[in-house]
Amino acid sequence: MLAREVLQELIQVLGAENVLTEQEDLLTYAYDATAAMKHHKPDVVVSPLSTEQVAEVVKIAVRHNIPIYPRGSGTNLSGGTIPTKGGIVLSMLNLNKILEIDQDNLTATVQPGVIIQALNDEVLKLGLLYPPDPGTVTTATMGGSLSECSGGLRGLKYGVTKHYIMGLQIVLANGEVIRWGGKTVKNVTGYDLVALFTGAEGTLGIVTEIIVKLIPSPEARKSILAVFDDVDKAGKAIASIIRNKIIPATLEIMDNVTIQTVEHFVHAGLPLDAEAVLLIEVDGYKEVVEREAVLVEQILKDEQAVEVKIAKDDKERDLLWLARRSALPALAQKRPTTVLEDATVPRSKIPDMLKAIRRIADKHNLNIATFGHAGDGNLHPTILTDERDQDEMKRVHLAVDEIFQTAISLGGTLSGEHGIGIAKMKYLDWEFGEAGVAALRRIKEALDPNYLLNPGKIVRRD
Amino acid sequence: MSVYNSLDSITEELHKCMKCGNCMAVCPIYKETRQEVGVARGKISLVEYLLSGEIEMTERLADRFSLCTTCMACNTNCPCGVQFDKIILAARAEAVRKKGLHPVKKIAFTALKMQRMFDFGMKTGSLFQGVALKHVPHKSDRIARMRFDIGIGTDKVFPMLASKTLRSEFPEVVKVKNPKMRVAFFTGCMINYFYTDIGKAVVEVLKENDIEVVIPKGQGCCGIPASVNGDVASASALAKRNLRAFEKLGADALVVACSSGGTAWKHVFGELLENDPEFKALADKWAGKSYDISEFLIHKVPFKKQGLGRVDRKVTYHDPCHLNRGQGINKEPREILKSIPGVTVIEMKEPGRCCGMAGSFSLVHPDLSVQISDRKTADIELTHTDTVATGCPACRLQLKSGAENAGIEEEVLHTIQILAESYRAGKKNEIRSL
Numbered sequence: 001m002l003a004r005e006v007l008q009e010l011i012q013v014l015g016a017e018n019v020l021t022e023q024e025d026l027l028t029y030a031y032d033a034t035a036a037m038k039h040h041k042p043d044v045v046v047s048p049l050s051t052e053q054v055a056e057v058v059k060i061a062v063r064h065n066i067p068i069y070p071r072g073s074g075t076n077l078s079g080g081t082i083p084t085k086g087g088i089v090l091s092m093l094n095l096n097k098i099l100e101i102d103q104d105n106l107t108a109t110v111q112p113g114v115i116i117q118a119l120n121d122e123v124l125k126l127g128l129l130y131p132p133d134p135g136t137v138t139t140a141t142m143g144g145s146l147s148e149c150s151g152g153l154r155g156l157k158y159g160v161t162k163h164y165i166m167g168l169q170i171v172l173a174n175g176e177v178i179r180w181g182g183k184t185v186k187n188v189t190g191y192d193l194v195a196l197f198t199g200a201e202g203t204l205g206i207v208t209e210i211i212v213k214l215i216p217s218p219e220a221r222k223s224i225l226a227v228f229d230d231v232d233k234a235g236k237a238i239a240s241i242i243r244n245k246i247i248p249a250t251l252e253i254m255d256n257v258t259i260q261t262v263e264h265f266v267h268a269g270l271p272l273d274a275e276a277v278l279l280i281e282v283d284g285y286k287e288v289v290e291r292e293a294v295l296v297e298q299i300l301k302d303e304q305a306v307e308v309k310i311a312k313d314d315k316e317r318d319l320l321w322l323a324r325r326s327a328l329p330a331l332a333q334k335r336p337t338t339v340l341e342d343a344t345v346p347r348s349k350i351p352d353m354l355k356a357i358r359r360i361a362d363k364h365n366l367n368i369a370t371f372g373h374a375g376d377g378n379l380h381p382t383i384l385t386d387e388r389d390q391d392e393m394k395r396v397h398l399a400v401d402e403i404f405q406t407a408i409s410l411g412g413t414l415s416g417e418h419g420i421g422i423a424k425m426k427y428l429d430w431e432f433g434e435a436g437v438a439a440l441r442r443i444k445e446a447l448d449p450n451y452l453l454n455p456g457k458i459v460r461r462d
Numbered sequence: 463m464s465v466y467n468s469l470d471s472i473t474e475e476l477h478k479c480m481k482c483g484n485c486m487a488v489c490p491i492y493k494e495t496r497q498e499v500g501v502a503r504g505k506i507s508l509v510e511y512l513l514s515g516e517i518e519m520t521e522r523l524a525d526r527f528s529l530c531t532t533c534m535a536c537n538t539n540c541p542c543g544v545q546f547d548k549i550i551l552a553a554r555a556e557a558v559r560k561k562g563l564h565p566v567k568k569i570a571f572t573a574l575k576m577q578r579m580f581d582f583g584m585k586t587g588s589l590f591q592g593v594a595l596k597h598v599p600h601k602s603d604r605i606a607r608m609r610f611d612i613g614i615g616t617d618k619v620f621p622m623l624a625s626k627t628l629r630s631e632f633p634e635v636v637k638v639k640n641p642k643m644r645v646a647f648f649t650g651c652m653i654n655y656f657y658t659d660i661g662k663a664v665v666e667v668l669k670e671n672d673i674e675v676v677i678p679k680g681q682g683c684c685g686i687p688a689s690v691n692g693d694v695a696s697a698s699a700l701a702k703r704n705l706r707a708f709e710k711l712g713a714d715a716l717v718v719a720c721s722s723g724g725t726a727w728k729h730v731f732g733e734l735l736e737n738d739p740e741f742k743a744l745a746d747k748w749a750g751k752s753y754d755i756s757e758f759l760i761h762k763v764p765f766k767k768q769g770l771g772r773v774d775r776k777v778t779y780h781d782p783c784h785l786n787r788g789q790g791i792n793k794e795p796r797e798i799l800k801s802i803p804g805v806t807v808i809e810m811k812e813p814g815r816c817c818g819m820a821g822s823f824s825l826v827h828p829d830l831s832v833q834i835s836d837r838k839t840a841d842i843e844l845t846h847t848d849t850v851a852t853g854c855p856a857c858r859l860q861l862k863s864g865a866e867n868a869g870i871e872e873e874v875l876h877t878i879q880i881l882a883e884s885y886r887a888g889k890k891n892e893i894r895s896l
């Protein structure tokens with residue numbers, strides 16, 4: 001419980017309507033989208049309307065030594081917004097303005113509460129694009145996706161969030177406000193704090209303004225579906241496309257379990273007996289797209305795809321992508337609890353990873369479907385389970401451990417795009433070793449010595 | 463076990479929710495408040511805490527459950543197939559069992575009382591209206607504004623009570639020469655007391671299509687305002703009353719022109735009366751032959767196309783939530799409109815987004831209701847049409863209120879009124895060409 005005077009100070013700064021204190025409201029900020037996580041009720045939820053107010057809130061927190069949990073839309077998958085120690089949830093959703101779209105410098109300046117799709121709706125009117133597109137584009141905030149360094153379907157060609165963040169305004173853990181980076185493509189002044197804060201999950205500072213890079217929206221695109229009777233062949237095809245110097249915007253894979261589930265859900269005409277399908281989209285200038293589509297088709301055939309289909313029109317294209325987008329929803333309907341991981345390996349290791357996941361599933365007698373961004377090596381092994389079944393949950397945890405071990409042993413990483421949060425904190429030394437974890441801690445302590453900002457995430461306090 | 467009788471009925475529904483937050487993208491309330499409690503995910507978690515015993519049913523909790531227009535947009539956008547309408551209805555019924563009805567709703571909308579109040583209003587007529595409502599002069603719609611705030615804001619524009627109820631203007635059986643069919647018309651309260659013009663258009667169009675219309679005098683409120691707010695006892699009583707009244711006169715089919723009436727006859731009566739074998743059977747029988755008027759005219763008895771006269775209108779169509787998502791009816795009204803000579807249909811952005819009326823929701827949360835409505839009005843304005851058509855009198859009221867507050871010239875009509883207008887125009891031409 002917070003002292004009465006703290007609440008009064010918060011209300012003084014923000015106005016009573018932006019300070020929630022009743023438990024019926026607080027409890028709705030006790031969780032995020034992460035499956036099978038314990039919830040924690042915050043003591044208060046505040047919604048600042050300006051950077052100054054954010055800074056004031058931080059100063060109050062510092063004075064009273066109260067933790068702050070920044071929160072966007074609460075759609076992250078690593079427990080990143082759960083207020084494990086009570087304290088203040090700082091909802092960024094009222095800072096939701098697009099401040100500027102600069103067509104000459106190809107940048108947009110936004111507040112962190114802007115929803116990704118809202119930005120894209122605006123820039124698309126000008127023929128521009130903000131490429132990062134996590135599955136949650138219509139719900140996630142710019143601040144949240146920046147803090148998770150979200151990826152998405154277009155990662156292979158266009159990169160991920162960090163490739164589009166040019167400048168930030170940040171409220172530091174002591175309440176001071178700094179600006180870093182800007183609209184220039186080149187900038188080597190000082191350490192690259194923009195990069196550091198991108199993907200920091202709210203543990204180092206609170207982002208209150210973001211300058212992002214925009215690109216011209218591609219003129220044309222074409223989608224291709226390839227069916228394989230063997231995971232290895234699909235893997236070779238992926239490598240072969242890239243080796244032939246074609247970089248598709250999107251190169252997705254679905255395994256047999258996913259295919260079966262999705263097909264029953266959307267009836268997109270996916271073959272039920274396929275071991276893997278690849279979904280590929282090339283985009284760019286019309287002429288280039290035409291040429292690349294033919295090339296990709298040929299490569300897929302050479303790599304022994306049993307079937308290759310180029311979407312003839314928008315309708316066919318939409319159906320293919322509907323199938324891909326339905327992967328998670330369709331899987332989620334099969335069992336009450338869906339544990340979605342994002343272990344990532346170099347793309348050449350995709351077949352190894354897929355086979356390892358299958359072995360792990362069999363070993364622990366679990367239902368695991370795998371789909372994901374094959375082109376960038378980011379897979380989503382998805383465990384379909386039921387939180388209420390304690391015995392099964394034990395096996396789920398063992399399987400998750402083994403999936404991570406495998407990813408790291410294949411030269412990959414724990415998390416491609418969902419972040420560490422609480423969920424993956426205990427695995428960090430597998431990837432970094434003790435010295436690496438200690439380095440993380442020193443960075444945290446340099447910027448937030450009292451662990452006030454999103455404590456209990458990424459870095460454990462000893 | 464129906465959602466109206468026990469909170470346990472929805473445990474499986476709750477377990478389906480994976481807290482992905484996709485519902486945030488479409489919830490009209492969340493769009494305005496940006497508070498988690500506004501969106502389905504937030505209310506689902508509250509019900510979960512309630513079931514696990516972490517919190518108890520309090521008035522404050524009941525208040526949170528009132529934050530929903532039951533527009534069902536979240537159902538449609540939910541990847542896990544969560545039927546949130548079931549969850550919120552069950553939660554509200556539980557709230558009423560534990561805490562009683564919300565005070566504002568108790569005054570204005572306890573379903574059984576409502577009818578008496580309106581009937582009283584009809585008798586005292588202009589007297590009541592003169593005291594409470596200020597007439598807003600307007601060419602087509604009889605509307606008024608609250609003179610003083612009785613806790614529901616003065617922003618809302620109300621329709622004036624009709625000088626005579628619809629049901630008093632017609633005999634119980636409206637005969638035609640060679641009837642193709644005998645169809646019962648459930649008028650619902652808004653059409654009976656306020657928008658009698660919609661009711662008259664329904665009768666006119668049915669007659670035009672050689673259909674005998676039965677309008678049982680014993681019918682009453684559909685009970686949705688009660689069931690939606692958890693007042694299960696009143697809703698069940700009304701369901702029985704209506705079933706009795708229609709069973710007495712009998713008909714081949716039943717039509718409604720409001721989305722609550724359709725929802726009630728097709729779904730809710732049966733759910734409310736599931737433990738009463740006799741009435742349950744009756745409810746199921748009528749559910750099987752209940753139609754929204756646009757659905758009836760497209761699928762059951764395709765309406766007559768010859769004799770349609772020219773109606774010069776640029777029309778945009780607003781989908782009532784409980785007609786569109788609730789009953790899957792969205793193509794039918796558009797098909798009717800498009801077949802009328804002279805009518806151009808121009809779609810607004812997100813025609814299916816809730817208008818914010820939601821019955822008593824707008825009484826309990828007037829400010830929020832107006833905010834949601836303003837968004838709708840802005841979308842309508844962008845279409846540069848002269849008419850908004852819709853399929854529900856409650857939406858008509860909200861849309862009119864929005865247009866009036868924004869000062870835009872837009873007539874708001876039920877689809878069926880435009881069809882009736884076309885038949886009328888057709889007749890005029892016929893006479894002229896004689």
Ligand SMILES: Cc1cc2nc3c(=O)[nH]c(=O)nc-3n(C[C@H](O)[C@H](O)[C@H](O)COP(=O)(O)OP(=O)(O)OC[C@H]3O[C@@H](n4cnc5c(N)ncnc54)[C@H](O)[C@@H]3O)c2cc1C
Binds near residue numbers: 073134141418
């Ligand atoms: C169905 C589903 C599909 C998904 N698909 C993808 C996908 O394809 N690719 C992908 O990368 N991710 C995906 N995600 C997860 C992704 O991480 C989130 O959707 C998104 O990035 C989080 O945005 P948010 O606004 O919800 O942030 P939140 O969850 O609210 O917050 C995320 C983190 O950022 C911090 N934070 C928020 N705002 C600020 C701020 N202003 N300053 C400092 N810190 C802040 C929080 O403390 C937290 O640590 C998916 C999630 C779901 C539920």
Ligand code: SF4
Binds near residue numbers: 502503536539542
């Ligand atoms: S969209 Fe469905 S599953 Fe996702 S949080 Fe909302 S109700 Fe739950």
Ligand code: SF4
Binds near residue numbers: 491500501530531536
């Ligand atoms: S039914 Fe409509 S108002 Fe209610 S939670 Fe769902 S989207 Fe929001």
